Amino acid sequence: MSHRHDDNVTLNDIGLNDIGPVRPALPSRRRFLQVLAGTAGALIVGIRLAEATDVPVPPALLGDTLYGLGAYVRIDADGNVLIGARDPDTGTGTATALPRIIADELDADWARVSVVQLGLGVENGNGEPRWIYGHQTGGLGDSIPAAWNDLRQAGALARWLLMQAAARRLGVPADRLRTQAGWVIAPDGRRFDYGSLADAASKVAPPQNAVPVKTPDRYTLIGQPAGDVDARAIVTGQAAFAIDSTYGDTLVAVLLHCPWADGSLVSKDFTDAEAVKGVVKVVELKPEPGLLPGDTVLAPSVAVLAEDTWSALQGRAKLKLEWKAGPSGGENSAALEQQANDLVNDKNAVPSTRVRNDGDVDAAGKKAARRVEAVYVQPWLAHATAEPMNCLARVDKERATLVVPTQAPQHAWAVVQRLTGFKPDQIDIRVPRVGGGYGRRLDHDFVAEAVMLAKLADKPVRLLWTREEDFGHDYYRSSSVHKLSATLDRKRQIVSWDQRMASASALAQRHVPDSRLWTSEVDANQLPAGLVPNYRSDWYSLQSAIPRGPHRGMPHVSNAFAVESFVDEIAHALKEDPLTTRLRLIGEPRTIPLQSGGSLDTGRLINVLKLVADRIEWKNWLRTVNGLGIACWHINGTYVAHAVEASMQGEKLNIERVVCAVDVGRVINPTGLEGQVAGATLDALSSALNLAITFKDGQPQQRSYKDYPLATLAQLPDNVEVITVPSDRDPAGASFLAMPTAAPALANAVFRVSAVRVRRLPLMKELRRLL
Amino acid sequence: MAQAQALATHPTSNITPEKVREGIELEINGRQFRHTGDADMPLLWYLRDVLRLTGTKYGGEHGLGGADLVLVNNKAVSAITLPMHQVSGKKVTTVEGLAAVDGKLHPLQQAFVDEDAIGCGYCTPGWLIASLDLLNRHPHPGDNEIEQLPNLCRCGCQTRVRRAIKRAAAAIDGGRA
Numbered sequence: 043m044s045h046r047h048d049d050n051v052t053l054n055d056i057g058l059n060d061i062g063p064v065r066p067a068l069p070s071r072r073r074f075l076q077v078l079a080g081t082a083g084a085l086i087v088g089i090r091l092a093e094a095t096d097v098p099v100p101p102a103l104l105g106d107t108l109y110g111l112g113a114y115v116r117i118d119a120d121g122n123v124l125i126g127a128r129d130p131d132t133g134t135g136t137a138t139a140l141p142r143i144i145a146d147e148l149d150a151d152w153a154r155v156s157v158v159q160l161g162l163g164v165e166n167g168n169g170e171p172r173w174i175y176g177h178q179t180g181g182l183g184d185s186i187p188a189a190w191n192d193l194r195q196a197g198a199l200a201r202w203l204l205m206q207a208a209a210r211r212l213g214v215p216a217d218r219l220r221t222q223a224g225w226v227i228a229p230d231g232r233r234f235d236y237g238s239l240a241d242a243a244s245k246v247a248p249p250q251n252a253v254p255v256k257t258p259d260r261y262t263l264i265g266q267p268a269g270d271v272d273a274r275a276i277v278t279g280q281a282a283f284a285i286d287s288t289y290g291d292t293l294v295a296v297l298l299h300c301p302w303a304d305g306s307l308v309s310k311d312f313t314d315a316e317a318v319k320g321v322v323k324v325v326e327l328k329p330e331p332g333l334l335p336g337d338t339v340l341a342p343s344v345a346v347l348a349e350d351t352w353s354a355l356q357g358r359a360k361l362k363l364e365w366k367a368g369p370s371g372g373e374n375s376a377a378l379e380q381q382a383n384d385l386v387n388d389k390n391a392v393p394s395t396r397v398r399n400d401g402d403v404d405a406a407g408k409k410a411a412r413r414v415e416a417v418y419v420q421p422w423l424a425h426a427t428a429e430p431m432n433c434l435a436r437v438d439k440e441r442a443t444l445v446v447p448t449q450a451p452q453h454a455w456a457v458v459q460r461l462t463g464f465k466p467d468q469i470d471i472r473v474p475r476v477g478g479g480y481g482r483r484l485d486h487d488f489v490a491e492a493v494m495l496a497k498l499a500d501k502p503v504r505l506l507w508t509r510e511e512d513f514g515h516d517y518y519r520s521s522s523v524h525k526l527s528a529t530l531d532r533k534r535q536i537v538s539w540d541q542r543m544a545s546a547s548a549l550a551q552r553h554v555p556d557s558r559l560w561t562s563e564v565d566a567n568q569l570p571a572g573l574v575p576n577y578r579s580d581w582y583s584l585q586s587a588i589p590r591g592p593h594r595g596m597p598h599v600s601n602a603f604a605v606e607s608f609v610d611e612i613a614h615a616l617k618e619d620p621l622t623t624r625l626r627l628i629g630e631p632r633t634i635p636l637q638s639g640g641s642l643d644t645g646r647l648i649n650v651l652k653l654v655a656d657r658i659e660w661k662n663w664l665r666t667v668n669g670l671g672i673a674c675w676h677i678n679g680t681y682v683a684h685a686v687e688a689s690m691q692g693e694k695l696n697i698e699r700v701v702c703a704v705d706v707g708r709v710i711n712p713t714g715l716e717g718q719v720a721g722a723t724l725d726a727l728s729s730a731l732n733l734a735i736t737f738k739d740g741q742p743q744q745r746s747y748k749d750y751p752l753a754t755l756a757q758l759p760d761n762v763e764v765i766t767v768p769s770d771r772d773p774a775g776a777s778f779l780a781m782p783t784a785a786p787a788l789a790n791a792v793f794r795v796s797a798v799r800v801r802r803l804p805l806m807k808e809l810r811r812l813l
Numbered sequence: 814m815a816q817a818q819a820l821a822t823h824p825t826s827n828i829t830p831e832k833v834r835e836g837i838e839l840e841i842n843g844r845q846f847r848h849t850g851d852a853d854m855p856l857l858w859y860l861r862d863v864l865r866l867t868g869t870k871y872g873g874e875h876g877l878g879g880a881d882l883v884l885v886n887n888k889a890v891s892a893i894t895l896p897m898h899q900v901s902g903k904k905v906t907t908v909e910g911l912a913a914v915d916g917k918l919h920p921l922q923q924a925f926v927d928e929d930a931i932g933c934g935y936c937t938p939g940w941l942i943a944s945l946d947l948l949n950r951h952p953h954p955g956d957n958e959i960e961q962l963p964n965l966c967r968c969g970c971q972t973r974v975r976r977a978i979k980r981a982a983a984a985i986d987g988g989r990a
Contacts, residue, residue, distance in 0.1 A: 131933075133931075133932040133933030133934065133968045134932055198948055236904065244975045269926060269927070269929045270929060270931050270934075271929075272934060273929065273931055274918070275924060276931055276934035276937050276938075277908070277911075277918065277925050277926055277931075277938075277941060278868070278908065278909065278912055278922065279868020279869070279907065279908035279909040279919070279938050280909075282867065283870075283934075285867075285870070285871065286861075286867035294862070296864060298866065312878070319851075350858060350862040350863070351849065351858045351861070351862050352854045352855065352862070353857040358845060371867060398933065407886075426967055428872070428878075428880060428935035428965075428966065428967060428968075429870070429931060429933070429935045430871070430873075445979075449971060450902035457978075459902045475933070476933060477933045477934070477935030477936075478932070478933045478967055478968060500955070505894075507870070508873070508874060509872065509873030509874060509875075510874065535955040643865070685900060696831055709990070710830075712927075713929050717931075717932070717970075720931055720969060720972055720973070721968045721969030722969060723969065723972065724969030724971055724972065725967055725968065725969045728967070728969075745873075746873055746874075746875055747873060747877040747878050747965060748877055749874065752878075752965040752966075752967060753969050754960070754962070754964075754965065755959060755962055755964075755974075755975065756817045756961075758971050758972070758974070760956060760972065760975060761932070761975075762972055767826070772890050
């Protein structure tokens, strides 16, 4: 098995331009399978999903699910199998997991499977884009569920066709045949390999009904560990990221952005920069408002175009520019925090969103035996992707070809379309492996810049943001202040919970189609909603002109830190073991409906809590010299708990042990899942320990890893013990599930070992201040 | 007679003898290269832009984070902090030069694959170079030595890298035995 990127693969490249007539099968209402007779006796299978005319549902209700030919599998006469991976892989493992879902249904021999990373699949549907691969976003935790819903059919259909072909050849009914690792096997032991059947299978009439998918007892790859399909290419330096891509006649572009995204250029002198050997052109980029979807801000800049990166950087150093601040120029993080503090403490402040209001918090509070209150402050954060923003753009008369490190190729397409006016299929978005996303690559400011520059230069342009630009022009995660207030009755039950959060919304400046879960910075279903009879959650909008955007695990990360630290504080006020407090708060195993649909299964939540407690030997909580801390959370039907053991030597904090339990339904690839869970745990710990962006006069004060010190090996635990709950439920995404609980579990352990309650992040700075 | 005399005279030539070629010579992954451009160009851009050896990644102007590490005379150095005139006559190894000519992975590369010590993969070449440098100095690195690695990774591959280094150390040992 290997992974072919070649950064350039489209349907045409695999021979689909030579296909015979398309023969739609007739399965379920919104799902059509296609068999395509390829060249040279190959069998090619795709899925056609939900044509508006095929279903009795108005197109408007289908949204953008007007799919054409979807994800596919190709079996060649030599028995090699090629499977397309449609979602960008930002390190989340989808390029491995998605093809394995298809390969399992096909009963393919994984050793003979090549994975090909698909570019954006778009057709021209009367001037509107038709997304032919369906789901194509990465890092939002929905790649696996989407694949489970539609990709299995591609494998199942291909297998069915091969069995029909074998049945004819053997004169045996197909239902007496079985398949195994690339073979169709008859009861008498005769067998045909898939390659020898591919040609015949491509001529079999497709089934009248949907082909049943496998029952779980017959899975061969699903649930089995598999290494990353790109591993070999990565360790040999052959894996091409967008930043590694180029054309022969390409110019390199580097930028100097206006220090304020909403500022402007006052004076400029390009003379010295233009005189640098190798510099070809220096241009000012003045983005018009409305260029990016949802009025997302795009900073003005000056670009130096040169024959190579070194010349471009030298030219950039010689630019003489004077910038004028916009409204954000007056902003400071300390003042923004004060504003947030005022909002959560002002009893008369009207919330921007009343996220949830169960029972009567005020009335219940008056009768309470005791009240616990605390305020938590969390900083601005940057994305700090390993691969900085970059883009290769070639814009010819009738075609735009881009290599983009993106999590959302469809959004990148929209930006290119706006700038070129091209028809949908004149825009070719290619997505190689992506060097980290964490939400930064849902925005495409750098794509707009690359396209503008390619048009101006009339040559392909390879845009590179320096690390300083990358830190300085992020769509940051906003800081926040949480004020939590709970009242308890004499039986130690929490009878009311009042949460007030103030932050600058990530979504204020942009249009976001799925408003159901992202109406504000708080999930209406987050703990302990549904568990406390009188529960109120208010969100206050912090007014800021600093650009903000989605950030890994948002909004759960900041909310879980406040809530799960606060539960620990309640336990302390009750003078009891915080696990006991949590279990009493959660109560009996039952299901509680979520406002977003679905339900909270308290049994599954209790289970992950108990798993980490057992593993870390929570029974020693009182006795151990080290501190034990615990936290749990749920996100859309997935469950996570962390337990952390910490010790301190003077001011030095040691994270001795970290245990994480997750319940994500069926696990597709245990190796991949463990990597995601351990990785998210370390990422969350790194953020919580060290990281903060501060603003002075609207400018971020951190511009390199020196100022924004991601944790090194020495600061991180030696190991993350990952426990996965076995499950037959449909699989869910896990790319950020382990983010929310790691930091509060650590802070709770720190409290236990040091008696210092950290209510402000980053933790190390606050801990040193308080010790 | 007159003709023979003319032949004996050495003819004048327009061709001037070749001067000693200018440039910086260095060895990269066992092959000789001569850089004739700007002597101040950092090694990173020479590798990536001139030679198109893109396995060594750009991480930032100051070389923090370790994505741009290469071995220079067997020691790990950030390639963006090294101007070409400083690598004159030296031996450079990049991630592309770790595997054997027949494609067999270096034990360290194999260990990274076996431990799936990979997040997005962008910083992996840098981790490999730093780890190789570590194993050169400490064939049996303990946790304290491993924790000296300067590399950064937001995907959180650190615990798996730690395992991979130990696995590689054991494999190299086994190979020697």
